[in-house]
Amino acid sequence: MDRIQFGRRVAHWRGRRRLSQQEFASLMQRSLRWVEDLEGGRRQADPNLSVVTEIAARLNVTVDRLLYEPAVLCPADTEIEAVRAVLQRHDIITGRTDADAEPVSVAALRRALVYARTGFQAGHFAQLGTQIPALLADATRAAEHHRGEDQQEACRLLSLSLELTEAAAIKWGDTELAVVAGHRAVAAAERSEDPVIMASAARHLADAMTSHGQAKAAVAFATAAAERLRPELLRRGSLGLSVLGMLFLKAALAQAAVAEADDHSPDAAARAVPVFLDEADEYAAQLGVDGNELWTSFGATNCGLYRVAAHVQLCAGADAVAVAKEIPAAGLEALPRERRAHLLTDRARAETQAGMREEAVATLLEAEALAPEEVLCRPRTKALVEDLRLLGAGSAEGRLRSLAERCGLPR
Incomplete structure (x- = not known):
């Protein structure tokens, strides 16, 4: 067992x-x-x-x-709807909660957020469906009723909780929910008056915009946030470098999506992608280590993962496979499971683009062993499994068939 x-x-x-x-x-x-x-x-x-x-x-x-049963690893529709429902509540939208209710302490709120975020980075996305509603309700109440430094910290934690909601919604394939949570995270971050939290919220919103088909707006938003916040972030050491670097990584992926959708001058649009990636590389070099400040996993290794993802977005599968092979194993092992499994699913997509379909199946199975929900529950990965079924996977057909069954795909 x-x-x-x-x-x-x-x-x-x-x-x-x-x-x-x-x-x-x-x-x-x-x-x-x-x-x-x-x-x-x-x-x-x-x-x-x-x-x-x-x-x-x-x-x-x-x-x-x-x-x-692998399906129990995936969130139920009712749990995702519960997250949507809490975001639509009057008290959560307005921040006007029950005045008689005692707000949870900042320390307890931080512990709950750390627990949920740690689970996310371990690849446990389904459990967030039951954790997020209470987290958002507690954070909203704390941000309204605490005072002084505790109130500012509660606003930071509210923004970070909304970021987590956005990230979970992306994994669940609900991009509209992700955009709503992303906008709320940016608003809460502004209330916190903390540039690091502002940058963190901006990179999450840019990610949601890209996933929701608003890639051009995502590029503009991420780069505007970077330019506005850069001076202060550079004074904030490793924390500032991490969120600043992530803004440029998100801008790179958004720009790749812009290029992929451009029917007139895709090559011109694509030329901006490595510019953003190189900028992120510079901040990773200044950082000097692969860190995980504010759950960014930022560093040279994660920059490599984003280069792979950008090549995949541009349908340059062979280039993505080549970049993936160059990422040091030691750096990968230090990353959270979610990041490693995400790379493997990107690599499988790249291998599919390059006609290496048997290898793609093997890579997906490796990702499943590492973080099952990244493969069995994510709509984007399940779509890749379905593509492989339609294209054929040679000697890997039996393994692919079993994987499709575990994903709950119809025969």
Whole structure:
């Protein structure tokens, strides 16, 4: 039994049943630490069948679904709708919450955000559907009712929570939801009066705009934010360099999308892509290390990942494969699972473009082993699996067929 995947399935169904870890521990007559270790895949030994059966009974799910069904790794439509609903609430939009409700402490809010963001970077996107609504409600209340430095920090955390909402919506394939969250994140960032948070929110909104077919606007927005905030960001050390570099990486991908959609002068539009990538490389060189300030994963290695993605966007698959091969293994290993799996799916797309379809299947399977949700749940990756089915994958047909079934694609 894969303890990590089993633990994630337990966490998924516990969340679906609206049980806290403490409540589930009480039902199982175990300690909270036991549940945390189980869901985190940190148990010393696999649970025996009687324990698995009891867990399934407590969560009202069959043992087979608890052990084997990959679809439980993906968010339910109801969970995505719950995120949309909270963004449409009057109190969340206006920031005018119940005056009698005690706001959560800034420290508790920060812990909840770190927990959710860490899960995202580990490739656990489905659980965010149950975490984000409470996070946004708590952050909105805190930003209204705290005062002084605590209020500014609450505004920062609200912006970062909305950024997480945008990032999750991209993974779920809901680009309209991503744009809404991205706009709100920028507004909250302005309230925080923190240039680092402003730049971070801007790079997320640029990403949402690009995904939503507004690539030209995304380039303009990202570069305007970079020019406006650059002086202050350069004074903020590694944190400032990281978000500034990410703005140019997002501008590069947006510009690649502009070029790909340009029927008149795509080559001219494409020439700006390496300019933005080179700018990001300069900030990575100044940084000197592969870091993860403010969950950016920014550094020379991530710049390499974006070069691969830009080549893929420009349908230059062979060039993307060549760049991917040059990325140092040590740098890759240091990146979060989400980043590594994202690279693998980009590489699989590049291999498909280059006619290397058997290799593309192998690369997708490697990505699935690393971060299953990046492959089994993301609409963009599932579309690639469907393309490979239509194109044919030679000796990899059997493995591709099994992968398509795990993705829930119709036969």
